[in-house]
Amino acid sequence: MNGHPTRPEDFDLYALGVLEGEEKAAFEAHVPACAACAEKLAEARGRIALLAFSAPRVEPSRAVKERLMRQIHSAPAGAGTQRERATRQPERAEGFFGRWWAAAALVPVAAVLILFSVRLWQQNTRLIDELGEERAELQKQQAQLDEARHVVALMEAKDTRTVALASQPGMAKGDVRVMYNAKMGMAMCDGWVDPAPANKSYQLWLVPMEGKPISAGLVEYSNGPMKPWMVKLPPGVEAKAFAITLEPEGGMPQPTGPMVLVGPVS
Ligand SMILES: [Zn+2]
Numbered sequence: 001m002n003g004h005p006t007r008p009e010d011f012d013l014y015a016l017g018v019l020e021g022e023e024k025a026a027f028e029a030h031v032p033a034c035a036a037c038a039e040k041l042a043e044a045r046g047r048i049a050l051l052a053f054s055a056p057r058v059e060p061s062r063a064v065k066e067r068l069m070r071q072i073h074s075a076p077a078g079a080g081t082q083r084e085r086a087t088r089q090p091e092r093a094e095g096f097f098g099r100w101w102a103a104a105a106l107v108p109v110a111a112v113l114i115l116f117s118v119r120l121w122q123q124n125t126r127l128i129d130e131l132g133e134e135r136a137e138l139q140k141q142q143a144q145l146d147e148a149r150h151v152v153a154l155m156e157a158k159d160t161r162t163v164a165l166a167s168q169p170g171m172a173k174g175d176v177r178v179m180y181n182a183k184m185g186m187a188m189c190d191g192w193v194d195p196a197p198a199n200k201s202y203q204l205w206l207v208p209m210e211g212k213p214i215s216a217g218l219v220e221y222s223n224g225p226m227k228p229w230m231v232k233l234p235p236g237v238e239a240k241a242f243a244i245t246l247e248p249e250g251g252m253p254q255p256t257g258p259m260v261l262v263g264p265v266s
Pocket of ligand 1: 003004005030031034035036037038
């Protein structure tokens with residue numbers, strides 16, 4: 001036999017020194033000449049070494065022990081009554097559980113527990129990874145849904161105002177619209193404006209009837225056109241105008257640069 005070992009646990013079993021007979025011979029005939037398998041064996045040795053090294057500190061949980069013992073003592077699939085089983089010829093253990101049984105007979109239980117822990121640990125790591133990805137995806141979708149709901153609410157509200165911002169003379173070209181609802185404290189900005197110079201940002205401001213301008217976010221670009229955005233503002237602020245100014249990159253707490261686009265709230 002010269003093919004790759006077909007059972008993934010062979011690498012761990014070999015690394016533990018419990019692969020025997022023909023299987024061991026076939027394994028040794030193939031693996032040193034196969035780079036992929038040699039790497040798998042090196043990984044298996046690393047795992048075993050790591051776990052063996054930490055074994056005195058990491059006691060397998062009671063659940064792991066019990067599960068292992070149950071599998072070690074479990075009857076072969078399709079076993080009948082105890083009486084039938086007792087009269088049956090001893091059969092060669094087959095499959096994954098059978099190999100566990102064989103391993104258990106050949107090596108100290110501690111080593112089997114280590115090997116078993118490796119398997120559980122790999123499964124757990126994979127499950128945790130998958131769960132994490134699913135949760136992140138779910139949160140992203142939830143956030144998008146929330147935003148879509150807010151946009152719809154903003155557009156449908158009768159007291160939402162649409163403000164058109166026009167380029168100021170000598171300034172960058174642009175055409176920007178802001179939808180603003182004072183009661184909801186929500187604004188949405190859409191349109192386009194020529195990209196800001198290097199190390200500068202365009203910043204949108206709500207200019208209230210009274211008091212200082214309130215930042216309503218920075219213009220961002222995604223592969224060209226301006227990225228529309230929605231912003232939560234303090235509710236109940238009557239707006240006199242919306243304006244976009246040119247500011248140092250990242251924006252400022254209060255406007256410092258020239259007004260590029262302005263739109264009065266009529
Ligand atoms: Zn191979």
